[in-house]
Each structure stands twice: as C-alpha cells, then as structure tokens.
Amino acid sequence: MTEFGKQLTRTDTPIPGLVVFDLPVHGDSRGWFKENWQREKMVPAGLPDFGPVQNNISFNDQVGTTRGIHAEPWDKWVSVASGRIFGAWVDLREGPTFGAVYTTELDPSKAIFVPRGVGNSYQTLEPDTAYTYLVNDHWSPDASYSFLNLADETAAIDWPIPLDQVEISAKDLAHPRLADVTPIPPKKTLIVGSNGQLGKALRAAYGDQPWVEYTTRDTLDLTAPGLETARRWRDYDTIINAAAYTAVDTAESPEGRTAAWAGNVTGVAALARIATGYGITFVHVSSDYVFDGTKTGPYTETDRVSPLGVYGQTKAAGDAVVSTVPRHYIIRTSWVIGDGNNFVRTMAALAERGINPSVVNDQTGRLTFTATIADAIQHLVDSRAPYGLYNVTNGGEPTTWYDIARDVYRLTGHDPDRVTPVTTEQYYADAKTPIAPRPQNSVLNLDRLRELGYRPAPALPTLTAWLAGPTPQAGSTQFMRTTNTHG
Structure with a gap:
C-alpha cells in the first residue's frame, strides 16, 4: 500500500x-x-x-x-x-x-x-x-x-x-x-588542441586511457560547420580546450585580428553551446592578458577585465562565453612554459651559443609550467571542485622576464651578468610591425586554488628541474634582444 x-x-x-x-x-x-x-x-x-x-x-x-x-x-x-x-x-x-x-x-x-x-x-x-x-x-x-x-x-x-x-x-x-559482461566505460574526456604546449602536457597527464580523446585542428576544426554533429556528444563528460590563437603581436594586424577572434571566440562559443546542451563540463584556459596590468598587487578571480590588445580582448570575450556554461572551469594563467617554443628554451639556447640578450625588466609575473596547469585541471575536475574561475600559476615570489633570463643563464652554468635589462618601451622602440601592449603586472592571486587543497610548486625549483630535461632549442624571442659575443 x-x-x-x-x-x-x-x-x-x-x-x-x-x-x-x-x-x-x-x-x-x-x-x-x-x-x-x-x-x-x-x-x-x-x-x-x-x-x-x-x-x-x-x-x-x-x-x-x-x-x-x-x-x-x-x-x-x-x-x-x-x-x-x-x-x-x-x-x-x-x-x-x-x-x-x-x-x-x-x-x-x-x-x-x-x-x-x-x-x-x-x-x-x-x-x-x-x-x-x-x-x-x-x-x-x-x-x-x-x-x-x-x-x-x-x-x-x-x-x-x-x-x-x-x-x-x-x-x-x-x-x-x-x-x-563488457563493462560500460566512463564517459569520454575530449582534449582539444593536443599538439600545443599545454596539449602535450595534458597528453602526459591523461595518458592513453581509452576514454580520453585527443584532437588537433586537423581532426576537429572548431570553426567548421557541423561541429555539433561531429561527435556523439552525449558520451562525453568533459571537454578540455587547450587550443588558442596565441600570436599576440600578429593579432594586431588585420589578418591576425580575424584569426584571433575565430580561434579564441567563435570556436570557443561553438564548444560552449555543445557543453551547455549536453551537460558537459567545459575546461577553458584564459590569460593574464585580459588585464591592463595597472593594479597594485596580484589579480584575483573577481577583478574586472580590461584588456589592452586584440589578443587580450579575444581571451576576455572567450571567458565571458564560457562563464555561461553551467559546468565550467576557467583556468587563468600567465607566462606559460612547456614542450615547444618558449622564453626559457630560447634563453637556454642563447646562453649555450654565447649570445648576450637584452630582456625587459618592467613586466612582473610568475612562470607557469604546462605540467602544473594540467595537474591543476585534473585536480579540479576529479575533485568536482565548485565550478568557476581559478587562477593557476606556479608559486613563489613574482619576478620579471629579466630575472628569469638571469636564472636560466645561472642554472645552465653561464654568467647571468651577460643579460642586460631594458624597459618594454626601449625594447620595442625600433619595431617595424604592430606590437601588442603588454600588462606590466601579470601576478595572479592563488588563494582560491590553495583553499581547494592544491598548492602549485614554486616556480624556481620547477624551472631548475625543467632545465635539467631535454636540451633546449631556440624559440620565442618576444622579450629579449641579442648580441653575439663571437662577433
């Protein structure tokens, strides 16, 4: 009854x-x-x-x-x-x-x-x-x-x-x-942009699990028609978007502006619609470039954005789109270093080749290694942390690009005094092409992440371990000029 x-x-x-x-x-x-x-x-x-x-x-x-x-x-x-x-x-x-x-x-x-x-x-x-x-x-x-x-x-x-x-x-x-009985596997995790620096770190973190899929632009174009029917989306639990247009200076050109908005906003909006429609957790990576860098002290998750250049504007717009997805994590990070062309790899290669760089010393932030970002993403998703925005960088005291260059020279057995400090204005004084404005303060407050039990490793020990890995090769040169000591 x-x-x-x-x-x-x-x-x-x-x-x-x-x-x-x-x-x-x-x-x-x-x-x-x-x-x-x-x-x-x-x-x-x-x-x-x-x-x-x-x-x-x-x-x-x-x-x-x-x-x-x-x-x-x-x-x-x-x-x-x-x-x-x-x-x-x-x-x-x-x-x-x-x-x-x-x-x-x-x-x-x-x-x-x-x-x-x-x-x-x-x-x-x-x-x-x-x-x-x-x-x-x-x-x-x-x-x-x-x-x-x-x-x-x-x-x-x-x-x-x-x-x-x-x-x-x-x-x-x-x-x-x-x-x-054939067991029912977990819902799938889709990692978009898996050939980039962060994508490679996510590959290392998630491995060859049969329920994890990796895509590149060649296998999943976020701006192509038919994205909503490209997968059986109901089978997915999480989408991690590691794809982005990151050519900061090129974004200031007409062609670059179009590409930046397509990659950082149009494609993101398409994924956001899918995630919303199918109840998928959407993980998206943001940037310190959404700020103008004028704040005194670290930026928190509640600070209002005010991007200076096109790249920052597209990242801020993408963040706004993702924030409407019911189940979302926005990972705001800065000064990313991973497996690919980057500042640290370039400094190490220049030191080895006997080249003395001039490096900007009026931009402040913290390095963020891609392994840290991947680990933090796994922590947030696996622990079912409250949805929302999280700052993620490595820990330790903030530094300048000049300080980091000196650390790289010292840690690779070279004289750090070979690095010369210059201001951003001095560095770009003779630029022939459009240059994106950079935020002078890129320091992100990590309190919210730490409150969830995740404490990112300090940047300097992580840099030391990273440099002990494979031999660095030349890469990004956006924050230095060089003079060759061998004439």
Missing part, C-alpha cells in the same frame, strides 16, 4: 550514484497525487540535474513480469505510477564497484535515480503495474549497451518470484554471466 505524507528524502545505496528517493504522495478518497519530477525541489535534495529529454512508461499486465538486466549509456529516473515492483540494480561500470548489487521494492511513494552504466531490472509484484522512467538521451543504435543475466550466480539476486515462474523474454534469459 502506498504510504502518504512522507517527506522528500534521499537514501544512498552501495552503488555510487544510485540513489533512492521517498516522494511526498498526497491522497484522499478520490485517489492520490504526487510530483514525479520537480527540479526546483529535487535538485537541492540531492537528485542530479540530469536534463531528461524523454519520458517512457512500461505497463505490465501480470504479476511476475520480469525485465532486465540492462545497462544503458544514459541516466534514468524511475518511479512507479501504479502497482508495485521489485527492482535489482547491478553496477556494470568499469571500476572498483563493478558487480555491486542493490535491491529494493518501489511503489508510487518511491523513486530511484539510476546512473549511466548501472544495470537495472524490474519484477512486478502486483497486476496492472506501470512504471515510468525519464532518460537524458534518445535511444541510438550507435550507443554502447551492456547486459547481465538475471540468474547470474555472482550477483545472486533473490527474486521474490522464481525466474522459472515468471513472464520473461527469451532475449533477457540469454544475457551473459558477469564474467563475460
């Missing part, structure tokens, strides 16, 4: 994400009424905001009608409209709880949230039983399903009505035992 007047409450089960809810049912002599799905009340009570797109009803004439065990690649919200059912759920997802079992009875005053990849089965305990389920994806022949035999000895489900006495399909009877 349905119990009336219960409070909306949740009960967790041994299967992660499988949650039973008691529903308030109001009844009198005419019958009963309940709110079967009420987002405003149920999400605060602990039901995931899973975005249902379809509502199905299964009607069963006879007691003992048995269906399952089916694991689908979507989430389900199952409740009883009339009658009563015995339900059995088996975790068929990859991971430590594979094979875990939970059983309970459901009547109209109870419902259960079944996460993607958890096998579900139902046996009716009363005639004319109907149960309804909301799902957050449409059926597709391309989706990946998994099945388990109802009589599997490992699961050892204690069916109220023995399986040899029930109404059941031949197909369900023929499902494999647990030892032969």
